[in-house]
Amino acid sequence: MAAPTTTPRKFLGRLSLPERTFVADALRAETVGGVLLLVAAVAALLWANVLGGSYEAVRDFHIGPAALGLDLSLQHWAADGLLAIFFFVAGIELKRELVAGELRDPKAAALPVVAAICGMAAPAIVYAVVNAVGGGSMAGWAVPTATDIAFALAVLAVIGTSLPSSIRAFLLTLAVVDDLFAILIIAVFFTDNLNFAALGGAVVGLGVFWLLLRKGVRGWYVYVPLALVIWGLMYNSGVHATIAGVAMGLMLRCHHREGEEHSPGEHIEHLVRPVSAGLAVPLFALFSAGVSVSGNALHDVFSRPETLGVVLGLVVGKAIGIFGGTWLTARFTKAELNEDLAWPDVFAVAALAGIGFTVSLLIGELAFAGDATLTGEIKAAVLMGSLIAAVFSAALLKRRVRTYQALCEEEERDDDLDGIPDIYEQDNPEYHLRMAAIYERKAAEHRRKAELAGASRGEGDSPA
Incomplete structure (x- = not known):
């Protein structure tokens, strides 16, 4: 008896329909956020270089209760407070990927995890x-x-509109692990x-948060005040306050129970993501991206080792790391690249991941x-490196756009008009019956038109 053959597992293959729908919704939300982020960054640069005195006065303005250790500048409120919302959403995304997304299967998770680790x-x-x-100084190695x-998905929305859903999901999952x-x-x-x-108080608060979730307690008026207390305690503990947001996001349940259309995590993410993408991250960019840009500043970016290391790390290190990790995974495991894609596609997305704006600015600070002075120069290096990575990856994506369009048209085709792309129904017998009926109806219409055309020609040829 012959041994059964094993089919090599495809990576960057077709997503399940629910996962594809989730990725599409997330992409739309992140794309809008990326555009707002870009607008805020440009506004910060203009404000800092045209009216630098007023920008610094507003950025460094302190507000908050000093008795609670929260007399912070607006810049710190944006970095430590508003970014906690961003990391809260990141925590939910990570939890969802672990229980229902690409990371739930250890074999499938290996690729984005290895790519993310190599990409860092x-x-x-x-x-x-x-x-x-x-x-130079080694202090900025993590920047x-x-x-x-x-930002990466905003570029993808403008240039790579026809990118297949599988490789879009790869970028999204990669960024979550990142x-x-x-x-x-x-x-x-x-x-x-x-x-x-x-720190102990914050841990106790997180324990209460988890217990309330498990007991099924509902109501924003319970969780929002508790979240603020946890955040304040975490900030005063010396641990970066955004960790509180991540921890609370990871505690939410992201799997469906019987009769549920959306899990609590998905529902809360749907509510909070617009606040994160539309308010928290753009305001952080507004108060962090305002650096003085001049000929000397640009020269220093490419001549000082700390700033040059940041630029080369984003542009060269990210592309080589992610592409190399992905290629090595395919080379030394049974996984194979989806036959519809090519390695230049993977390299383009790897280069796109070199856009390291929000978290890179935070780590730089x-x-x-x-x-x-060096903090400002590091910020300028992050902006320059992200810009170069965006332009470089956009050029690579543009060269592949025709191939992407053909792939996306195949993914979106719905000849039986049932609202489900045909590619997801090819193994369904009912689908083949519907398609046979459609083809028979089209053939009958074609025959009827031919008969009518023949009859018309016969009437024209008959004598009057």
Whole structure:
């Protein structure tokens, strides 16, 4: 008896229909957020370079209760407060991927996890090599490791409109894993002077949050005040306050129970994502992206080892790391690239992940907190590296757009007009019966038109 043959597993293959719908909705929301983020970043640059004095006065204006340790500048409120909302959504996304998305299957999860790890390690190595050779500071090694999903998907929406859903999902999943490791980097490497009393209070608050969720308690008036208390305690503990947002996001249930159309996590994400993408992240960009741009500043970006390391890490390290990790996974496992795609597609998306705006700016502020001048230069390097990565990846995507269009047309085709793309019904006998009926009806219409045309020609040829 012959041994059964195993079909090589395809990666970047066709998504399930529910997963594809989720990815499409997430892409639309993140795309709008990316556009707003771009507008806020441009506004910050114009404001800082035209009316620099007023920009600094507003950015450094302090507000908040000093007795609670929360007398913060507007810039810190944006970075520590509003970004907690962004990381709350990231936590929900990660939880959903773990229980219902691409990360629920360890074999399928291996690809984006390996790609994300390589995509963070390679930029850090590039930064370290540049600064080791140039004698710069190693403190900024983590700056080029992050990917800004909102900016990346905004570029994808403009240039790669016909990108297949599978590779879009790969970018989305990759960015979620990237966010997780960025959170770990912030928690491990940028936490000092721990206040264990405040940290203990935050942990207790998270325990109460989890218990209320498990008991099925509902009502924003319960969870919002509790979330604010947890955030305040986490901030005062010395751990970056955004970790509180991630922890609460991970606690939400993201799998469906019988009779549920949406899980609580999906419902809350649907409500909070517009606040994150439309308010929290753009305001962070407004108060963080305002750097002075001049000829000397641009020269310093490409001549100073710290800033050059950031630029090369984002542009070169990200592309090589993600593409290399993906290729090695395919080379040394049984996985094969989907036959509809080519390796240039993967490289284009890997280059797109070099857009590292939001979290890179945050890590830059944390890494060089004691040096305002270098912090500004690092921010300029993040902006420059992200811009170069966006232009480079856009050029690569543009070259593949015709191929993408053909793939997307095949994915979207719905000849039987039942609202479900035909590609998802090809193994369904009822689908084949419907298609046979459609083809028979079209053939009958064609025969009837031919008969009418023949009859018309016969009447024209008959004598009067």
